[in-house]
Amino acid sequence: MKKRLLPLLLAIILVFGAIPITSIAESSNFPITYETSSGSFKFEKISHPYVSPNAPLQDLRNHDGVVDYVGNGIIGVGENGFVGTDSKSGDRGQSYSWSAIAHGDWVYVGLLFNAAGKTVSLMKSILGHDFDAEEMNAILNVLYNGNYFIKEEDDGKPDGCLVKVNVKTGEVVILMSKDVGKYTGYACSFRNAVEYNGKFYFCGAVNDAPQIWQVDPNNDECKKVYGMEFQDFYQAFQEGVGSGIRGMCLYEDELVISGVMKNAETGKVEPQIAITKNPEEGFEVIATQSDLFNYPAYHFRDSIYGGSIWEAVEFNGSLYVSICTGTPDNMPDKYTMQSFAIVRGDRQEDGSWKWTPVVGDQENDGARYTFGIDPERTRSGAGVIQVFNDYLYIGEYNDMEIALIELLFNIDFAFFNKNLEQSVSLYRMDKNENIELVMGNATSMFPSGSITGQLSGFGRNENQYVWKMTEYDGKLYLGTMDTSSLLYPLGQFANGDILHMSHSEWVRLLGYIRELLKISINKYKAPGDVSLFRDESSEDVEQKENVRKLFDEFDDEELALTLSGLGEVLDNPDNLDVEVLSEALKEGQVESQQENEESIEILSDNREITDEIEDNIRDEDSIALDEAYKKENHIFESEDRERKDLQDNVDQIKDLIHIVKELLKTGVYMNKATRGFDLYVSEDGINFETVTIDGFGDPYNHGLRVFAEAGPGLCIGTANPFYGTQLWFERAELGDDDDDGGDDDDIKEPVDDKINVVEPNSGLMPFGKMSTGTDAKEPLSKEHKAYISGYPDGTVRPNDKISRAETATILYRLLSEELINNSKTNINSFSDVDPELWYNEAVSTMSKLGYIKGYEDGTFGGDNEITRAEFVSILVRILAEGTAECDFNDLPKEHWAYKEIAVATKSGWIKGYSDGSFKPDNPTTRAEAISIINRAFNRGISENSKLPGIKEFVDNVKGQWYYYEIIEATNNHECTGERPLEDWIKVY
Numbered sequence: 001m002k003k004r005l006l007p008l009l010l011a012i013i014l015v016f017g018a019i020p021i022t023s024i025a026e027s028s029n030f031p032i033t034y035e036t037s038s039g040s041f042k043f044e045k046i047s048h049p050y051v052s053p054n055a056p057l058q059d060l061r062n063h064d065g066v067v068d069y070v071g072n073g074i075i076g077v078g079e080n081g082f083v084g085t086d087s088k089s090g091d092r093g094q095s096y097s098w099s100a101i102a103h104g105d106w107v108y109v110g111l112l113f114n115a116a117g118k119t120v121s122l123m124k125s126i127l128g129h130d131f132d133a134e135e136m137n138a139i140l141n142v143l144y145n146g147n148y149f150i151k152e153e154d155d156g157k158p159d160g161c162l163v164k165v166n167v168k169t170g171e172v173v174i175l176m177s178k179d180v181g182k183y184t185g186y187a188c189s190f191r192n193a194v195e196y197n198g199k200f201y202f203c204g205a206v207n208d209a210p211q212i213w214q215v216d217p218n219n220d221e222c223k224k225v226y227g228m229e230f231q232d233f234y235q236a237f238q239e240g241v242g243s244g245i246r247g248m249c250l251y252e253d254e255l256v257i258s259g260v261m262k263n264a265e266t267g268k269v270e271p272q273i274a275i276t277k278n279p280e281e282g283f284e285v286i287a288t289q290s291d292l293f294n295y296p297a298y299h300f301r302d303s304i305y306g307g308s309i310w311e312a313v314e315f316n317g318s319l320y321v322s323i324c325t326g327t328p329d330n331m332p333d334k335y336t337m338q339s340f341a342i343v344r345g346d347r348q349e350d351g352s353w354k355w356t357p358v359v360g361d362q363e364n365d366g367a368r369y370t371f372g373i374d375p376e377r378t379r380s381g382a383g384v385i386q387v388f389n390d391y392l393y394i395g396e397y398n399d400m401e402i403a404l405i406e407l408l409f410n411i412d413f414a415f416f417n418k419n420l421e422q423s424v425s426l427y428r429m430d431k432n433e434n435i436e437l438v439m440g441n442a443t444s445m446f447p448s449g450s451i452t453g454q455l456s457g458f459g460r461n462e463n464q465y466v467w468k469m470t471e472y473d474g475k476l477y478l479g480t481m482d483t484s485s486l487l488y489p490l491g492q493f494a495n496g497d498i499l500h501m502s503h504s505e506w507v508r509l510l511g512y513i514r515e516l517l518k519i520s521i522n523k524y525k526a527p528g529d530v531s532l533f534r535d536e537s538s539e540d541v542e543q544k545e546n547v548r549k550l551f552d553e554f555d556d557e558e559l560a561l562t563l564s565g566l567g568e569v570l571d572n573p574d575n576l577d578v579e580v581l582s583e584a585l586k587e588g589q590v591e592s593q594q595e596n597e598e599s600i601e602i603l604s605d606n607r608e609i610t611d612e613i614e615d616n617i618r619d620e621d622s623i624a625l626d627e628a629y630k631k632e633n634h635i636f637e638s639e640d641r642e643r644k645d646l647q648d649n650v651d652q653i654k655d656l657i658h659i660v661k662e663l664l665k666t667g668v669y670m671n672k673a674t675r676g677f678d679l680y681v682s683e684d685g686i687n688f689e690t691v692t693i694d695g696f697g698d699p700y701n702h703g704l705r706v707f708a709e710a711g712p713g714l715c716i717g718t719a720n721p722f723y724g725t726q727l728w729f730e731r732a733e734l735g736d737d738d739d740d741g742g743d744d745d746d747i748k749e750p751v752d753d754k755i756n757v758v759e760p761n762s763g764l765m766p767f768g769k770m771s772t773g774t775d776a777k778e779p780l781s782k783e784h785k786a787y788i789s790g791y792p793d794g795t796v797r798p799n800d801k802i803s804r805a806e807t808a809t810i811l812y813r814l815l816s817e818e819l820i821n822n823s824k825t826n827i828n829s830f831s832d833v834d835p836e837l838w839y840n841e842a843v844s845t846m847s848k849l850g851y852i853k854g855y856e857d858g859t860f861g862g863d864n865e866i867t868r869a870e871f872v873s874i875l876v877r878i879l880a881e882g883t884a885e886c887d888f889n890d891l892p893k894e895h896w897a898y899k900e901i902a903v904a905t906k907s908g909w910i911k912g913y914s915d916g917s918f919k920p921d922n923p924t925t926r927a928e929a930i931s932i933i934n935r936a937f938n939r940g941i942s943e944n945s946k947l948p949g950i951k952e953f954v955d956n957v958k959g960q961w962y963y964y965e966i967i968e969a970t971n972n973h974e975c976t977g978e979r980p981l982e983d984w985i986k987v988y
Contacts, residue, residue: 106165271308324340423463425441674694704717884902
């Protein structure tokens with residue numbers, strides 16, 4: 001394949017000549033919020049609360065994932081359960097908040113690790129696809145420009161976990177994971193959660209086996225109550241049986257669960273539904289695979305990776321179960337899986353259960369509605385169900401999993417396009433099982449369209465799941481999955497007009513197909529009849545092989561010139577023959593000559609740039625460049641080609657055109673799309689208000705996956721396989737006398753109207769002078785003085801306790817020069833602070849200003865370790881005034897520091913403990929003191945800042961929670977922006 005240096009140089013010129021240099025936009029101030037234009041809804045980011053979500057045009061990317069990634073496959077949280085504040089501290093591999101349920105101020109969340117990686121692993125081990133994992137990762141990096149998470153940078157594999165997060169303080173506690181937390185040795189991917197009799201039940205896969213675990217929110221005791229161990233499940237797993245459990249609900253006063261279980265009669269692992277009044281004593285099976293009309297599709301190759309029993313709810317005294325039914329054997333056509341079913345269960349007087357298909361096989365089983373409800377709606381693999389206002393709402397969930405696999409392994413965009421043509425609809429069923437179309441396009445079944453007038457997907461083709469619904473505050477909340485986040489690379493092929501594509505568009509498109517081909521060409525069918533969702537036909541294989549041969553013979557430049565010369569034939573590839581191709585080759589040869597002449601002219605006009613480029617090119621590449629300048633030979637010598645070769649090329653190009661046309665169709669959809677999930681809210685189930693269509697401003701938040709009603713509001717968890725799941729919180733509106741029932745310790749909210757934080761120009765805050773650059777458009781910069789020096793041996797000793805004298809000296813350094821000059825003194829009333837002591841001036845001046853106090857015996861106690869209460873009291877005296885309240889269980893209102901601690905916690909400077917205590921008499925470490933000071937003074941460095949010449953310490957190790965806090969405290973610097981994303985301009 002020919003080496004193309006000239007186009008590379010041109011690309012460099014175009015890039016550097018056309019794009020202006022821009023600075024990173026200032027980050028959001030804490031708290032980070034998303035508010036509707038109407039002001040009706042406001043959500044606050046509570047996971048990694050100091051780390052902004054990613055903006056569409058942002059150059060540097062921020063990580064979330066709820067927990068931090070420590071390294072070597074280990075997740076963690078920082079001091080007292082608080083995660084890191086820099087942009088890369090989060091574990092971006094935690095892709096989904098997959099399940100969630102709340103108790104008081106705590107929301108319990110099951111995190112799914114590396115959704116894409118698990119899928120790739122599944123393809124290789126179970127679905128029978130052979131590929132080099134490293135090559136696969138490299139290709140996906142190319143396709144997604146490095147944005148898609150494939151693996152941890154150090155190849156660690158922390159896997160999924162169960163955590164709890166305090167919606168007021170942001171504290172994170174790891175309960176179950178592979179290596180850390182209260183229960184270790186459990187790689188868990190919990191997919192759903194319900195509360196029953198005061199305890200939580202999480203279902204999903206634990207160590208790759210289907211299990212249900214009980215969690216007691218009163219003491220966080222976790223234990224398995226149902227399911228299989230992996231050694232028992234192994235054979236079924238090898239046969240391609242999916243391990244996912246999802247459908248759970250309450251029915252009357254009992255707990256209903258579902259999942260793949262061993263049938264007691266047949267010994268076969270298959271879907272079943274079970275019920276119990278006491279989960280710890282066992283479950284009674286109330287439905288087997290055959291009872292459910294053999295509807296559940298439960299193998300990985302089936303619809304939605306074997307979605308099986310998808311959801312279950314109690315409605316109108318019956319149990320309604322939504323079921324995934326699509327298998328390779330019942331596919332209606334090459335690009336369609338059979339849609340979902342809904343079965344009703346009714347308990348009989350003798351305790352047995354009668355099952356009736358409501359949505360399913362009309363001919364054989366007597367279902368009232370066909371699979372998927374509407375015979376013209378064929379894309380939905382699952383039905384998402386939610387009871388609201390005496391209706392059962394049914395949301396479509398399109399089968400994007402199969403579509404994505406078809407794209408990657410068969411280079412077939414047709415499945416995707418059929419899904420995009422039929423974005424999801426929303427139905428509702430009354431108590432008589434009459435169904436209305438709430439949101440969706442008109443069909444023969446619903447000729448007048450929806451009762452709301454809303455089109456499918458709320459008018460947005462990219463909405464491919466109604467992923468989650470819930471009722472909160474008397475309203476119906478509905479979240480979607482937006483596939484444009486996954487397919488955004490195709491938006492670059494926005495033209496969509498195969499007849500009018502430019503040469504550069506052709507080159508870019510062909511390069512994209514070439515990368516996909518590298519993935520798909522190694523696919524093979526595994527033994528044991530465990531294949532991809534559908535077997536490739538000989539026609540599919542031949543088409544892909546033809547395209548591969550074409551790419552082997554020609555490079556992208558050559559193919560682009562040829563395809564450009566085909567004209568109208570591109571729209572009707574059946575008209576392509578040897579003569580037409582021969583003419584196109586001749587036209588391509590002329591265009592190639594003209595292109596080279598124009599390229600040389602452009603290079604001449606940009607000689608200064610090309611000179612610099614050439615200086616850095618190896619000698620052999622310089623020779624190639626000279627040859628490129630002089631090139632006058634034709635790209636193709638078509639007259640010399642044998643006719644048979646041309647006929648082969650005709651067939652190959654026809655197959656390529658077929659792929660291109662489908663790809664362009666997808667590209668048109670993506671170009672019109674707005675990336676990020678949608679959220680809609682309705683008070684009556686008909687009129688919906690739009691909360692967001694862009695994933696709360698983050699294009700990588702491709703789905704809204706969970707809701708959880710916590711004591712003071714509603715928590716939302718996102719699906720973000722790029723930079724990690726996020727948690728957002730809608731706080732309930734409370735009156736002055738309202739009590740939300742939760743703890744008030746350490747509320748991370750903006751300072752309320754009872755607290756006045758002293759303004760920067762008062763002389764008390766350490767911002768120093770404010771200055772502007774020579775360009776008035778530049779952001780204001782400020783100077784931050786170092787207030788920690790370290791020790792002569794090169795250490796900073798972050799875990800040592802800090803003394804009262806050290807505290808006074810550190811805070812003294814942070815006062816403004818004006819205040820120090822006006823107040824400086826060496827005179828004090830303490831009996832133990834002599835004039836010659838190194839901290840005399842600091843203690844004397846701080847005492848004069850009223851910031852520090854001594855003991856009743858007249859001493860200061862400079863060598864004493866400073867307590868948490870003493871430390872925050874000094875800070876509050878310096879920085880804030882007013883009153884606040886707190887509710888720590890070890891801090892009565894009569895405590896001498898109650899007022900100061902309340903103000904400090906209300907302001908978000910210091911945090912309480914998970915047991916509800918503050919521990920006012922505990923000593924403070926140097927790292928803790930630095931962290932509190934940085935929060936109080938709103939100082940915090942961005943990990944992405946350039947830090948040349950910074951002062952480092954041998955015991956301040958990168959990866960520790962306090963690393964960047966200490967960097968902030970020990971370096972004089974000029975910066976813009978606010979905590980935690982200061983952009984450092986200069987270190988001095």
